[in-house]
Amino acid sequence: MRRATKYGILCLCLLLALAACTSSLSERAIPATVEATMSPKAVEELFTAQLRDAGLNITSMGEATQPFLRGHGSRLRLNGGSLATPAELTIYCYTDVAIAAEDAGRVQPDTTIKWSEPDGNVKTISYAWVAPPHFFRRDTTFVLYTGNDNAVLAVLTDILGPQFAGRPE
Numbered sequence: 645m646r647r648a649t650k651y652g653i654l655c656l657c658l659l660l661a662l663a664a665c666t667s668s669l670s671e672r673a674i675p676a677t678v679e680a681t682m683s684p685k686a687v688e689e690l691f692t693a694q695l696r697d698a699g700l701n702i703t704s705m706g707e708a709t710q711p712f713l714r715g716h717g718s719r720l721r722l723n724g725g726s727l728a729t730p731a732e733l734t735i736y737c738y739t740d741v742a743i744a745a746e747d748a749g750r751v752q753p754d755t756t757i758k759w760s761e762p763d764g765n766v767k768t769i770s771y772a773w774v775a776p777p778h779f780f781r782r783d784t785t786f787v788l789y790t791g792n793d794n795a796v797l798a799v800l801t802d803i804l805g806p807q808f809a810g811r812p813e
Contacts, residue, residue: 687784687785701724714738
């Protein structure tokens with residue numbers, strides 16, 4: 645009887661381990677309440693760790709800025725894993741979920757950017773994208789990927805959830 649109990653416990657442990665390994669990266673994300681208390685650098689490190697968990701190699705390509713985004717921006721180069729070719733993306737990390745949501749609201753579904761200046765003037769930007777743009781956001785993490793590599797889109801969707809603006813996947 646003892647042997648059967650040990651075997652049952654071993655099987656249960658293996659099943660739990662397998663379930664943990666097969667859960668999506670977004671299911672293992674840090675809750676918004678915790679992420680909102682993290683520094684932008686810590687949020688970026690969390691995101692890059694999740695990319696590494698997906699089997700990708702990441703190289704920092706320097707800082708990034710956009711006039712309509714107030715988060716701390718960084719350009720990242722991805723390669724390895726299931727990617728056909730290296731890909732670049734831009735991540736903007738925020739200290740406030742509300743500001744991240746407000747900035748995300750500036751991006752229209754067709755990727756036109758609209759926002760109001762403090763003086764009340766409305767600004768609009770339409771980009772001529774070099775590749776299809778895809779905008780993702782989870783809590784204080786905002787990501788822009790321009791490209792059409794389905795493997796990149798799958799990883800970003802797994803980590804951040806579905807894109808909120810951009811070209812269809």
